[in-house]
Amino acid sequence: MKFNFNEEISRKNTNSTKWDSIDQVFGCTEVLPLWIADMDLACAPAIVEALTKRAQHPIYGYGHIPEEFFEAAINxxxxxxxxxxxxxxxxxxxGVVPALNLAIDAFxxxxxxxxxQPPVYYPFFSVVKNNGRNLVENPLIEQDGYYYMDLDDLEKKITSKTKLLILCSPANPVGRVWSREELNALVEVCKKHKIIIIADEIHADLVYEKGTHIPFYSISEDAANMSITFMSPSKTFNIAGLFSSLAVIPNPDLFTEFTHSILRASLENLNIFGIEAVIAAYNEGDEWLDELLIHLKGNAEYIHNYLKKHIPEVKMKVTEATYLGWLDFRDLGLTCDELNKFLVKDAKLGCNEGRVFGSNGKGFMRLNYACSRKTIEEAMVRLDQAVRKLKVCVNE
Ligand SMILES: Cc1ncc(COP(=O)(O)O)c(C=O)c1O
Structure with a gap:
């Protein structure tokens, strides 16, 4: 491999949310942070080079978004x-979360x-509620750790007031890449009821089997006409802190309404470093990303195999996309509060609690495995020891 994804890089004291707010979030400084979705891995050298070059020019005034930026995204x-x-x-x-707010405002x-469709990325709940819209849940169906959409339930939940569906594609935290059949069926239901689909595709590049993810705007003419797709290099290239993403809106009416919303919120500008990073990532990031995906899938397989062999009470499927493992702790028989305490205090692992992704996330934890293999090995040892101790306590 040309790039080293096993290099240990300390992020402490870099104003990193993941590493520098452990105490506030988990109430304990000793946890290994495997929560918020960014990577403990250096981003592609082409991005570092582009940012360094720009930083060396000592004026950081307002930026202009050049055509090259859009060409890079199109390519x-x-x-x-x-x-x-x-x-x-x-x-x-x-960012994609600000963009979800804009879509709610626009439509x-x-x-x-x-x-x-829970379990789903928790800001999907808050963007709806915080804007005074009514949240309707169409839970995914789980079968042996694999998740499916429930379109019968969806049809039952739709009323004349239903205007929007927010789709997470690929899905965080369950790691699904939606098939063409599933997406077509979703389009059919939503078209029938004139529902606009907001496709959050922030994880689109982090798909392990090439060619399986289908960008929403490309599914069909119907899909293109009734949707907005958010694309972003932020998760893919570990540049989430640069806040620069895109919306793809083939329908000119939706495009106009959405851009009015952007202007109302005064969110039309991008960070000047973000502009440089997006261009470098999309123009030069291919090879780096291909190698990253091998590393990430290796980590997912390591966790899956380790759990199966040493901690069969905890299960995780190798996800189809994202670097977020969805660990099923239900066999331990703990309440949510007990599970949370067990992870933080006993295993000393800082994961995201499953229940924040929806009530069907209870008993699960989301574990971010975008780090070195050594960190993952350490995480599994901590979990193994904690589960053994727990079993001893239960049997006493
Ligand atoms: C599905 C999904 N959407 C959006 C975001 C965040 O997007 P942004 O940082 O661009 O607001 C995340 C981050 O984890 C995510 O998983």
Whole structure:
């Protein structure tokens, strides 16, 4: 491998949320942080080079987003997914969560209903509720650790007030890459009821089997007409702190409404370093990403195999995408509070609690495995020892 994803890089004292707020988040300084979704891995050298070059110019005034930025995104879509993005479909957004807020503002009114599919990325709940819209849950169905959409339930939940569905594709935290059949079926239901689909595709590049992820705008003409897709290099290239993403909106009416929303919120600008990073990532990041995916999948397989062999009470499927493992602790028979305490105080692991992703996340923990293999090995040893101790206590 050309790039070293096993280099241990300390992030302490870099104002890192993951590492520098452990005490506030977990109430304990000794946890190994495996929570918030960024990577403990150096980003692609081409990005570091582009940022260093820009930083050396000592004026950091307002930025202009050059055409090269949009061309890089269009080429990325063609290279990685074989899709064709038209230039007039593209606009920028500082981040995907701000963009979800913008979409809610653009396409719904207070009191309208917005559907989400838990277990799902927890800000999906808050963006709906904080904007005074009514949250409707269409839970995913779990079968042996694998998750499916429940479109029968979806149809039952839709009313005349339902305006929007927020789709997580690929899905965080359950790691699913939605199949063409599933996406087509979802489009059919939503088209019938005139529901706009907001496809959060922030994890689209982190798919382990090439060609399996289908960008929403490319599914069909219907899908393109009734959707907004958010694409972003932030998770892919570990540049989430630079806040620079894109929205792909083929329908000109939706495009206009969305851009009005951006202007109302004064969010049309990007960080000047973000602009440089996106261009470098999309133009030069291919090879780095291919190697990253091998490393990440290796970590996922390591965890899966370790659990199976040494801690069969805890299960994790190798995800189809993302670097987030969805660990099933239900066999330990602990309540949510007990499980949380067990992870933090006994195993000394800082994961995301499953229940924040929805009530069907109870008994699960989300573990971020975008780090060195050594860190993952350490995490598994900590978990193993804690589970053994727990079993001894139960048997006493
Ligand atoms: C599905 C999903 N959407 C959005 C985000 C965050 O996006 P941003 O940092 O661009 O607001 C995350 C981060 O984990 C995510 O998993």
């Amino acid at each position: 990325w879509g063609a290279k990685r997914f074989g899709t064709k993005i038209n230039r007039e479909w593209l606009t920028t957004v500082p 719904t009114k207070v009191g309208d209903e917005v559907i989400i």
